[in-house]
Amino acid sequence: GAVVSQHPSWVICKSGTSVKIECRSLDFQATTMFWYRQFPKQSLMLMATSNEGSKATYEQGVEKDKFLINHASLTLSTLTVTSAHPEDSSFYICSAVDRAIPNQETQYFGPGTRLLVL
């Protein structure tokens, strides 16, 4: 149980284009999902917290107009990197919390999406 998927697993795009990454909780409902970014050999940096039916909360320094987050249902959150540039190349990871478990704090992570912007 508690499986989170991401699509695509990797994507290469040209500079200036937009890329959408999907995060799905497959066997549970997630009121809250998180989006992280991981640079090579570095830790995960939280970008934003996504709550179903409301606006995402972005961490300091993360441009909300560049990284658009939509959490339209209890099993799906999307991250759109708008007008991507080479410096946006990174490994993007989502996680989700199972709403059925009271006071649940364990996050279940997706396998990540590797983005390369040329």
Place this chain on the structure above:
Amino acid sequence: GNSVTQMEGPVTLSEEAFLTINCTYTATGYPSLFWYVQYPGEGLQLLLKATKADDKGSNKGFEATYRKETTSFHLEKGSVQVSDSAVYFCALSPLTGGGNKLTFGTGTQLKVEL
């Protein structure tokens, strides 16, 4: 603010050796503490957790004890296997309950050789 400090890797061990990966934290109040593992090419998986002082989390032969007096949560395993080769992340959540934001350490790569 909250922070997690892990020992730098990579850590290279022979199979059946004893493993310790140090983790210390800075946080107000009583955070929950976690160890996550990332196998090559995969996403993070929860390895173990502890939610209050003196709790011991354990899973797959790994253990870590929540030490509030030393603000530490060191990961240990008595006998590592090649299959344990992965990156290990220590993390904290500032409040119990509610799926709060995680603060991660930088990760420690473990390589286990035959």
